[in-house]
Amino acid sequence: MKRFSEQFNKKAHGIKMRASERKDLRARLVSYMEYHPLPAEMRTQVASAKEYSIASEQFKTVHISSLFVRAVAGVFALFLVVVIPIAAERSVPGDVLYPVKTQFTEELRGTLAFSPYAKVEWETSLLERRIAEARLLASEGRLSPEVEAEVAEAVKVHSGNAKQEIEELRVSDSDEAAIAEIAFASALAVQSEVLEGHIAKEKVGNGTGHSVVALAGVVDAERTTAEATQELAVPSYEKLLARVESESTRAYELFNSIADYASEAEIADIERRLADIDRKVMAAIELHTKNEELQTATITATSVVETNEVTVETDETKSSTTDTEVVESSETEVTSPEAGTEPTVNLNGEVNKLLRTALTDIRKLISFMTDIDVRENVTIEELVPMTLTADERIALIKNSLKEVAAIKIELSKRIVPEFVYEKYAAGEASLEQHVAIATSSLAAGDLVNADTHAKEALMIAADLFAMTSAAPLLEEIDLEEAEEKASTTDAAETEETL
Amino acid sequence: MKETAVSSVFRYNGSCMTGRNDTTGSGSHEQKFLEAFEEYGDALFRHAFIRISDREKAIDLVHDTFTKVWTYVRNGHEIEQFRPFLYKVLNNLIIDEYRKARESSLDALLEIDGVDEGSFDDLTSDSVESLAATLDGRKAFEIVETLPDVYREVIVLRFVDGLGPKEISELIEESENVISVRLHRGLKILRDEITKKETEIQKKRESKKNT
Numbered sequence: 284m285k286r287f288s289e290q291f292n293k294k295a296h297g298i299k300m301r302a303s304e305r306k307d308l309r310a311r312l313v314s315y316m317e318y319h320p321l322p323a324e325m326r327t328q329v330a331s332a333k334e335y336s337i338a339s340e341q342f343k344t345v346h347i348s349s350l351f352v353r354a355v356a357g358v359f360a361l362f363l364v365v366v367i368p369i370a371a372e373r374s375v376p377g378d379v380l381y382p383v384k385t386q387f388t389e390e391l392r393g394t395l396a397f398s399p400y401a402k403v404e405w406e407t408s409l410l411e412r413r414i415a416e417a418r419l420l421a422s423e424g425r426l427s428p429e430v431e432a433e434v435a436e437a438v439k440v441h442s443g444n445a446k447q448e449i450e451e452l453r454v455s456d457s458d459e460a461a462i463a464e465i466a467f468a469s470a471l472a473v474q475s476e477v478l479e480g481h482i483a484k485e486k487v488g489n490g491t492g493h494s495v496v497a498l499a500g501v502v503d504a505e506r507t508t509a510e511a512t513q514e515l516a517v518p519s520y521e522k523l524l525a526r527v528e529s530e531s532t533r534a535y536e537l538f539n540s541i542a543d544y545a546s547e548a549e550i551a552d553i554e555r556r557l558a559d560i561d562r563k564v565m566a567a568i569e570l571h572t573k574n575e576e577l578q579t580a581t582i583t584a585t586s587v588v589e590t591n592e593v594t595v596e597t598d599e600t601k602s603s604t605t606d607t608e609v610v611e612s613s614e615t616e617v618t619s620p621e622a623g624t625e626p627t628v629n630l631n632g633e634v635n636k637l638l639r640t641a642l643t644d645i646r647k648l649i650s651f652m653t654d655i656d657v658r659e660n661v662t663i664e665e666l667v668p669m670t671l672t673a674d675e676r677i678a679l680i681k682n683s684l685k686e687v688a689a690i691k692i693e694l695s696k697r698i699v700p701e702f703v704y705e706k707y708a709a710g711e712a713s714l715e716q717h718v719a720i721a722t723s724s725l726a727a728g729d730l731v732n733a734d735t736h737a738k739e740a741l742m743i744a745a746d747l748f749a750m751t752s753a754a755p756l757l758e759e760i761d762l763e764e765a766e767e768k769a770s771t772t773d774a775a776e777t778e779e780t781l
Numbered sequence: 782m783k784e785t786a787v788s789s790v791f792r793y794n795g796s797c798m799t800g801r802n803d804t805t806g807s808g809s810h811e812q813k814f815l816e817a818f819e820e821y822g823d824a825l826f827r828h829a830f831i832r833i834s835d836r837e838k839a840i841d842l843v844h845d846t847f848t849k850v851w852t853y854v855r856n857g858h859e860i861e862q863f864r865p866f867l868y869k870v871l872n873n874l875i876i877d878e879y880r881k882a883r884e885s886s887l888d889a890l891l892e893i894d895g896v897d898e899g900s901f902d903d904l905t906s907d908s909v910e911s912l913a914a915t916l917d918g919r920k921a922f923e924i925v926e927t928l929p930d931v932y933r934e935v936i937v938l939r940f941v942d943g944l945g946p947k948e949i950s951e952l953i954e955e956s957e958n959v960i961s962v963r964l965h966r967g968l969k970i971l972r973d974e975i976t977k978k979e980t981e982i983q984k985k986r987e988s989k990k991n992t
């Protein structure tokens with residue numbers, strides 16, 4: 284029967300609906316279903332599945348709205364990643380969130396610095412941060428010696444890191460390294476000044492100016508070494524100039540942005556410094572050009588190349604703890620082309636110095652403009668002393684000489700006491716000498732000499748004035764005498780006194 | 782097998798493993814209904830066609846079967862298993878169809894109510910089997926439409942749809958004995974018909990040879 288069954292079955296299975304028939308039938312059924320829909324209460328029902336079932340455990344699902352979960356998770360993540368670091372930014376050593384600042388945020392930002400130059404900048408900024416924190420604590424009276432020591436240590440570490448980065452940079456790009464050194468030195472200089480200013484303020488305030496002294500010492504030491512290294516760095520002219528140019532642009536942009544709300548005095552000050560820097564740069568460029576020309580010039584000409592003098596003076600601050608003074612003066616005079624090579628080297632060095640100074644000044648100026656901390660503790664004159672133009676200096680010298688002349692007139696009206704007469708005579712002679720040299724130097728354009736001698740003259744004149752100040756004025760005596768005597772003796776007497 | 786295609790579309794809810802013949806998982810009534818169509822539609826058509834030998838009519842009958850079932854569902858009745866239910870409905874429709882077409886000479890043969898069951902006590906499934914073993918299924922199939930429907934019914938249910946005697950008896954509401962008798966008789970008729978035909982063919986051949 285199995286055979287029969289199979290055969291029969293097989294033949295029977297040849298009978299089936301065609302695809303089209305099936306499709307049509309289905310469509311008819313579906314439309315029938317649509318025309319005769321389920322009643323409402325049945326529509327949401329689930330038809331029971333009473334199959335032969337091997338039922339396994341049903342999982343129970345508890346629905347927590349996923350939207351809620353996501354929202355909570357999002358807020359929490361935001362809090363963790365954004366709010367806490369922001370709150371940590373203001374923390375100082377000793378705060379709960381301080382580790383978040385140093386070990387998380389700063390680490391993260393550190394990894395963003397890719398180039399060695401950026402790394403140097405980053406180490407510098409970390410250094411500045413530490414100092415700022417220390418100063419903040421000090422101003423609140425919360426700076427303990429331990430924390431100060433920690434900060435000092437951190438300063439050394441960051442300084443060391445920066446130097447290391449510079450060395451690494453030097454391998455690949457020595458010019459960049461040199462420029463980085465200059466930038467680093469100037470940053471340290473700023474910080475040093477700021478700390479000095481801070482200490483000075485404290486002394487004025489409540490007399491407890493010792494709190495950041497140790498730190499100031501450390502920073503100053505670092506600054507000295509950095510500046511010394513910086514002196515040796517000789518970046519190429521082009522690169523240095525390029526850097527100076529870009530930093531100047533930045534400085535000008537900053538200046539424009541603060542011009543709206545800075546006071547007039549501040550604006551004037553900053554403008555002056557910017558102009559000074561410009562002059563330096565122009566001088567450097569001119570010098571460089573001349574240098575180039577010299578190298579190609581023929582030796583036959585014996586023309587005296589006009590000297591370009593730029594004197595950079597930094598006024599010493601009156602703060603008692605400052606013990607370094609940077610005075611640079613550069614002066615070149617080319618008298619004969621025969622000494623061609625030497626002046627060329629000198630010129631190069633001078634150009635370099637000029638540009639380096641310009642760069643340092645610019646960076647200090649930028650610091651001044653961007654950092655309120657700096658402004659509060661240091662005057663612009665302290666940080667970036669004004670550079671006098673040649674004209675200004677000439678004017679000053681002339682002024683000095685005028686003063687001398689005025690004093691002389693005063694002196695002439697006085698009686699010289701006998702006991703100082705010799706001294707006076709010597710002084711007078713010296714005075715005349717100095718005035719003479721000053722005047723001639725001024726005429727020759729030797730401002731340095733003129734300045735020196737004019738100052739000397741002024742000092743002597745002041746001394747002479749002091750010497751004779753006790754003496755009665757001759758003028759008074761003259762008048763008295765003139766009243767007594769006849770007017771015909773006036774001329775003789777005035778001659779005598781002179 | 783083609784019928785399983787649809788079932789995969791519907792979602793699992795819970796983790797039940799389901800039996801061989803039935804749709805998986807649970808879904809809406811519509812879904813289950815359409816699943817049943819996909820699964821049994823062809824089988825039902827086959828059955829209908831063999832029974833009434835009219836293709837279009839067969840499709841109509843299948844259609845009517847399903848719409849009737851749908852109405853049943855709409856009225857809130859739960860259908861535990863579609864297959865037997867569908868077959869029952871279809872079978873009744875086919876019988877109705879025959880009643881409508883009670884014109885042919887087969888009617889006389891159809892009126893075989895009151896079969897003397899006594900004389901067939903010895904008829905068992907064995908008898909059916911042994912008889913079936915003597916038949917060629919293919920030839921039998923070709924002439925099955927000559928069978929009176931009363932016999933056809935059981936033969937198709939048995940040998941095409943694969944229903945067991947018990948299921949058939951439930952379906953057509955007759956005793957299993959009656960089912961066996963009908964099967965036996967049906968097969969006998971088939972055998973006789975086949976023999977008859979073969980004899981005719983042989984005769985024709987011989988006559989051809991002779992002439």
